[in-house]
Amino acid sequence: MPADFREQHSRHDPKKGPLSRFTIIDASRVRAGPTAMRVFADMGARVIKLEIPPGAPGGDDMIGGRDHNRADYENLHRNKESLTLNMKDPAGLEILRELVTRADVFIENFRPDVKDRLGIGYEALRAINPRLVYASISGFGQDGPYARWPGFDSIAQGMGGLMSVTGKPGEGPMRVGIPIADLCSGHFCAQAIMTALLEREASGEGQWVQTSLLEAQIAMLDFQAAQWLVDGKVPQQVGNEHPLTVPTGVFPTKDGYLNLAAIGNSMFARLCEALGLQHLVGQPGYESDPARVENRDAVNEAVSEQFLTRTTREWTDVLIKIGVPCGPIYKINEVFDDPQVQHLGVAWPASLPGKGDVAFVGTPFRLSRYPRAEQPRLAPEQGEHTQAILNELGYSDQQIGEWRSAYVV
Template sequence: MLNTNNHSGPLSRFTVIDASRVRAGPTAIRLFADMGARVIKVEIPAGAPGGDDMIGARDHDRADFENLHRNKESLTLNLKTEEGKAIFNDLIREADVFIENYRPDVKYKLGIDYEALKAINPRLVYASISGFGQDGPYSKRPGFDSIAQGMGGLMSITGEPGRGPMRVGIPLADLAAGHFCAQGILVALLEREVSGEGQWVHTNLLESQIAMLDFQAAKWLIDGHVSGQNGNEHPITVPTGVYATRDGYLNLAAIGQTMWIRLCNVLGVPELVEEPGLETDAMRVKNRDRVNEAIGELFRQRTTAEWIDALNEAGVPCGPIYTIDRMFEDEQVQHLDVTWDIVHPERGTLEVVNSPIRMSRFPRPEQARPAPEKGEHTDRILAELGLSPARINELKQRHVV
């Protein structure tokens, strides 16, 4: 039997078996690891076919790997062997959650599909993330974030008009699928408290990306309007976007009539409020170029910092546009303490971005555990399951673990 998790946190009573790879699955389970759950990452042993997949692999990008897999344990296990499968089943009997993001047919070939694991542990919450869904004409296709961004409509509305489709600068489909999956797992765990039964939770990159379109999808579904690219400007309100200042750029979001009036007063042109063609939100959207030309010249007269002070004092949303290094230097970002120290045995103290979730009765730990080395906890976990050192060594020799 697995030992009780000795970590604290609101999810410390749960044990998660993580067979996911790349980004979407690890993103989902990072929430559980950060919140104190015992997360056992199942990996392919050295000498067995396969291994870490591209993004987030230890040797490919160590920074990314530490970010994705902190606070986990690692067990190597060859699921293509009968002995490895038996050990895996013992883990499943003790687990609350299992997650995988293989192509949908792979889990059935390995015999680790939902129905098979449900027979072992009816209380198990089984989570799957795929590229395009568990069935349907594209279900066996390999999924990748940029492909989902394109098929999910995002690239058609990102970037400047006339410049062609543009991928966003983060793996949004992967991240969205991971976060939606984490929400689904938590809902299933809550429902289990009533029914006593687990269930299969699954999402996919394409569907998650479509969900993230939000109002852009609603504009088509309800109004029949196909949105295009608007660059830095907001598609349904003006003035918003990026404006050149005397020494750089300003990000502005003067949304609605109240903000427009405040902006005009700060700019020293209150007469623009009553100017024909600019009186309402709808008129300003229709005459977007006139608005931008009128205020654009004014913004060039002062520095970004001066405008930010004046606009914030007036209650007009605005801000600077940082590179990533400068973002971490911002006084509010530093006040929020967004980074988390990891003490790595070889690289010393590292920093990763902390969870943005804050809870009054569960303060965030000051330090995270580093991502595990491959198989780092194999001996301990197998010993918890009752295997002797001699048996463990024998299994290692045959690349079962």
């Protein structure tokens, strides 16, 4: 096979982004893995997404597929290429091996036993390309008693403790309104891949990086986990309030709601002055965060009465000026109408056939020497780049046509 595949895509191209020298083979599905790959694709890496050939057994009917939710699919798979490939076929496996010899990263989220059965496990691909960074995302880890359990975001939220501390007291466990275990495991995986690529610059060797929905969810517990691991305290549900500081949370105003985070004694004192409640400062039961937590209902009742006297905007203007964190609570449409959100350019303009001018949520960091492209490349149609990629690898049009007929590609 020609060597120019790697030569064409291993050189840094500042016009394409800071990660343009990397080629990634994406064998992951659903959300966690594609989320990790979106980070690389947005930064210019060549991400080749593997899909099951049309008509082949075992076609993808999972949530997040192109026909299930076009908006979600476009947002998740922008800036990527699509290669249809049947890895269960010997010819398809041989094509994958050719790709791997030229790739920097391979990512998958098969159950641990499946990839070895297919012949695409870490050791098998490492033997082909010792510089390969092999990334795995699973539901519960690559080994252990739950290794073969199917992974799903809401299950990880429950087993990872998040649902036990989400929601109002006494109302039972509550799932978070986004697939946070999927998303966080994807971003942690991207960090791990970046780390391994940096290490490879020193050692010259790739390695196997792993994360799971369960581990990612537990990591996101943060101080809630520390309450148990360090202090032996089991955190409970507190609704919109903060478990360790009062007053925080959602308070009704004259025309809506205010989100408040008055943390610490000095901030509480400034809040009380703004509310005309100076007499509470230093009183028993109000003198510290721990005391206010013990006296939560009384503190909240006192400040709530005052918040009802003005609008959310009026209170926001007053409290921000004196350094008390607060803000409105938006519906999703209101988020993108906010002047600060518009100033930051969070929405990434795009043009979508059949819908016209739309936008996606851009990667939430920026680099001073690599401004974001004016528009992302739309998510690829299934197999859109199959012909071109296989031609790059040196396969003839005739051979590719035969493989299409046999559902190899």
